Amino acid sequence: MQKFLRRLERFSQSLLSPLSYLSAAGLLLVLGALLTSKPLCQALPVLQWAPLQLIGQLLYNGMMVLINNLSVILCVGVAAVRAKTEKQDAALLALMAYLVFLTANHTALEALGLLAQPNGMTGLAGTGQTTILGIQVVDTGVASGIVLGFAAAWLFNRTCEKQFYGMITQLYSGLRWSFLWLSALAVALGLGFCFVCPPLQRAVSALTGWIAASGNAGVFLYGFLERLLIPTGLHHLIYMPFQFSSLGGSLTVGSVTYTGAYAVCMTEYTMGLPLSDGIVWMYTGFTKTFGYLGIAAAFIFTARRENRARTAAAMIPLAVTASVASITEPIDFLFCFVSPLLWVAHAVITGGFMVLLHVLHVRAFTSNLLGSLVFNLSAGEQLQNMPLLYLLGLAETLTYFAVFSVLIKAKDLPTPGREAALSADQSPYADPQEVCRFIAALGGPENIAQLGNCFTRLRLTVRDASLLDMGALLSLPHKGLVVQGTRVQLVCGLHAAQLRHALEQQLAEMAPV
Secondary structure (H helix, E strand, O other), rough: OOHHHHHHHHHHHHHEEEEEEEEHHHHHHHHHHHHHHHHHHHHHHHHOHHHHHHHHHHHHHHHHHHHHHHHHHHHHHHHHOOOOOHHHHHHHHHHHHHHHHHHHHHHHHOOOOOOOEEEOOEEEOOOOEEEEEEEEEEEEHHHHHHHHHHHHHHHHHOOOOOOOOOOOOHHHHHHHHHHHHHHHHHHHHHHHHHHHHHHHHHHHHHHHHHHOOOOOHHHHHHHOOOOOOOOOOOOHHHHHHHHHHHHHOOOOEEEEEEEEEHHHHHHHHHHOOOHHHHHHHHHHHHHHHHHHHHHHHHHHHHHHHHHHHHHHHHHHHHHHHHHOOOOOHHHHHHOOOOHHHHHHHHHHHHHHHHHHHOOOOEEEEEEEEHHHHHHHHHHHHHOEEEHHHHHHHHHHHHHHHHHHHHHHHHHHHOOOOOOEEEEEOOOHOHHHHHHHHHHHHOOOOHHHEEEEEEOEEEEEEEOOOOHHHHHHHHHHOOEEEEOOOOOOEEHHHHHHHHHHHHHHHHHHHHOOO
16 A cells, blocks of 8 residues: 555656646736636726737636646656656657657547547537647547656656667667657557547446436536546536537527527526526536635645745635636646545535535526626526525535645645745755765765656665765755665755756766866
8 A cells, every 4th residue: 555655646746847837827827817807807997908908818828728738748747757867858759759649649530430520619529539739639638648748758768778789770779769669659559549538438428318317416426527537538528418418408499499508598598587407517617616715725724834825826826717717727737646535525525516506496607706796696586596606605615625624634645835845935055065065965976876856856866875974964954855775855845956956067067077
């Protein structure tokens, strides 16, 4: 069990580095969302000024392209983090491999006659396929990027130093040998996903009929799976059939029949009709609007005291983005892999509150905070129990805060702000003398075989563990030291990358000419 947990921790740490930028992206994303929000623009006409709208669109679309291409970012980032040497080359090769993977997957789908045709209203959503970098492929969420990133790093570490000495074969030594292996891997994965993913997608789709016929148990499973399956991309196959097909109900007005929860609810709203029970399938936005505020508050509350202000600065924009713009991925991927326990609890709470909304006959919009307020206030008598909607929203926020806080502290989960970090703004290793002390404690420059870092730890390998000066290592400024044979890890918080860079510079200066 301990071995499994250590592997899970290493897996999670490999994802933290590429995901660490999402906090900064979230700040710009929420600003763009606010500037382009129609309800806010109606309340503040000054925001309708064309230059402000252009700025808002640039910020929003510029950050959304990162959210929509997280699989690419994770593939490149994981490969760079996991590579033991030549990290920049590993990242570049992973990017090339991912492009080969996308093209191979699209080519295989086309050759097998499996390419889905986009719907005029929903595009490829709900078909089990999506478009990445302009290439139509099987929708795997971020799973394909993660799988290829880890596989690329594993292959790179085992092939990048291979040397051939023949007249022709020497051309394929080193990094070019890695490229050949990674290209072959990418083609194999692109073809393999065409056969592995569709059966999984059909299995998920088969659940929708049972969900529709199972009352509150079905409503719970609907909400539970819609959140749980986000990392795999399969969640589209849960909510799309209800929102855009007959599973979500139908409404006949004159000679026209409207099908799907979305079309029915919009028609009822437009025509002034009472909202029907089918609106329950539209409540996927409820947790986005309210629950993520509680998640962010729990992360801030459980952060180490010295990290709390920094964690709040990172989490508040992401929580506002989720609530105002219904964009939850920046928070989702900060904890779904780090702690599967929290992710399952998240899905359970989501499903539970959807059942509560259904049982208490709440019939109102929950698309996002500003949008739902505008819709609900303008709908008037069409709604049922609108005040109860916001009371339940407050209850969900508090529930998330309480459950997440208890689980994080009880299990000591590595959520944002929990890592041991130096409180000072300046790394103590900015002083070259401190760096030299560290190198000496490691047995000298000749004893350092490999250098690397994750989000909060410096990771290195030494040639001879007996040369380590443990007393000197323990006396250095850090928040934790782990020595396993020739592997050394130093917990130094957000200064890990700075320390690695300082060590590389100092080692270069100490190297014999």
